[in-house]
Amino acid sequence: MALFLAETTGISVLFALPRFREGEFGGKITVNASDFPKVNDPPVANNQGKFWMVTTDKGVLALYKVCTHLGCIYAWDNLADRFACPCHGSQFQEDGAYIAGPAPRSLDKFAQEAYNQAGKLVANSDDGSPMPLPSDAVIVKVNTGKKILGKSHF
């Protein structure tokens, strides 16, 4: 009886689980280096890839737009110079570092690659850390299939 129930549950779950095609979610989003804001300028939203484009003095960042707490879309609060989530009040620095609120970790980032006009890889950030750009003419590919979880503050 227990076995039968377990089997039925298992099959129902497998049946109801959604199926994805390879690459259906996430992909490499191409942006121009000039699309990134200047240092100290407010972040720029990329809605296609659902990330914020941020420039810090260490380089450019692509922050996943979803709050690490419960999935709301946090917004840039220009007046307070930080990201703030409207749902439960988590706050993050421009580089995604956790400031306050119930979020368990800093903001999630995407891996990035930069290519020059000739198509040669000139910079690379596998762990989502700030990537210095050699010039404004390069093309940045943000890999939204590769999400790097933010650092837990616990």
Add this chain to the structure above:
Amino acid sequence: MAIIGKRLVKQVKTTGVKATIAQRADDAFTRFTSGLTWGDVRGVLRGDPAPRPNPRVKPHTEGFWFHIRPTFYHEATTSLYPTFRLGFLSALFFAIEIITGVYLMIFYTPSPERAYSSMIDIITNVPFGMFMRDLHRLGAEVMVIVVTLHMVRTFTTGSYKKPRQFTWFTGVVLLMVTLGLSFSGYLLPWDQLAFWAVTIGTSMADAAPVLGPTVNLLLRGAPDIGAGGLLRFYLLHVVLLPLIGIIFVAVHYYKVVRWGLSLPPEMEPVGEDNARKVPPEKRVNFLPDIATNEIMYIAIAVAILAVSCATWYHAPLETHSNPLVTPNHTVAPWYFYWLQGLLKNTHIIPILPTDISTVVDRFFANVLGLTPKILWGIIIGPLVFVLLMVVPYIDPNPSRRYGQRKIMLTLGALFGALILYLSLAGIPTGVPVTGFGYVGGAPAAEVAQEFMPDEGDGALMNIPFDQMVVGEYQVSPDAGVANAPDLNAVLKEIYYDMQRRMTSADPNGRKLSQDAVAKVQIAQIQPDLKELTISISYTDDQTGTPQLYTKFKFLHKNADH
């Protein structure tokens, strides 16, 4: 056929045509009422005393609908106290929801492309569509209140005690079904409110260790809420949860028939249950007294609901859902405020000083894998329901008398107070004195949010359209705009709100600067369309630089926001 014909002919021959028709009609009537002849029903309607033997108990043994109701009540349970008829009203609202829900289903399509336009269609084009939606929505809210009060009543009178433990258990399941129905119904309009409330709800499941992500995928049908999620919530709302609800209502009702309605606590010897041992002179038969009484309750409840929906109540509909923007001050439905409040807890043990708390949090997260999000959202939240379910099994006190249940009643009151406190923490303004749960940005932005929120109603938008005189106004206690008393009143309100924010800091310790000035601009964009802008210039409290915050909204003359 031939046999029936022969019998009929024989009957006509012996008793005559008229008597035969009367006899046959009465037979059909008796079958329809499961045992009451027309004469019996007439007696019921006239208020005749029941003959002996009482034919009015027959439907209870012969038919389905009366079979699930007790044959008689103890007269002590028939007045308002002790039941307040809350259980009956819960079932009534469940029925109202099913009827209005089926009507809405006809005009609704569960797909992201069509859902919102279905809603617009229902509230503008469909005959009585808006009325039906209002009934459905208000009925759902009232149902949550009635079900909760029913539980509070059952707890207070100790009616969950032996032999009714399992009745209480099914009641908790029905509470969860009620909340689940409300929550799954929330997503269907596919507006901003819907989208974000459900995103938060399903993200909570995601936080659970091991199984969380799978449960989240099952609910959403994809990593993000989209077509799959909408369809799944729709099926939950119209098939699975109502089905569970109907099954458990049936069990719940059966248990009420089996054990009877519990007597007022003071009428029974401690530890005994005499609900089924009612002396004949104390019995009130279901037919006709209770039944007519319930018909009156139905009439009053439906009338109040219908008049409310026809006059002051309209179900809210926000702007179309936008996966890229979470509106400011997003909140859960009010009956989940307590859960939202719980989720705002940033620490495992909230009352410790910050330094110690951080150490405690680190210990739990790294040694036990327990983060505040998992604790408050996944463990404590559902634990509330588990706790409710086991109350009758762990309460050792056999007495139902109020005076002998001081501990349990105190615990119940504390639980209620805690839920209220957490509910306060759930709303963006947080708890008044402690400031726990406050979600807010710069003071200037909060002023604008207060009078012109991202979603929903604000005082500025509620000024009558003809009083929105085109022009630019500085907020002041006496703006003196001619022929626009409502506009003047709102300008005054904003002025005093800003004064308040200048003198007292918000829970984040921020104040509006003393030099802050706010202006409201009203511009005519099209013949029936005006643009409202609120702009606040102030000095930022953190950087010391002058800032300007502006926010605008368009309002149509016929808008019913």
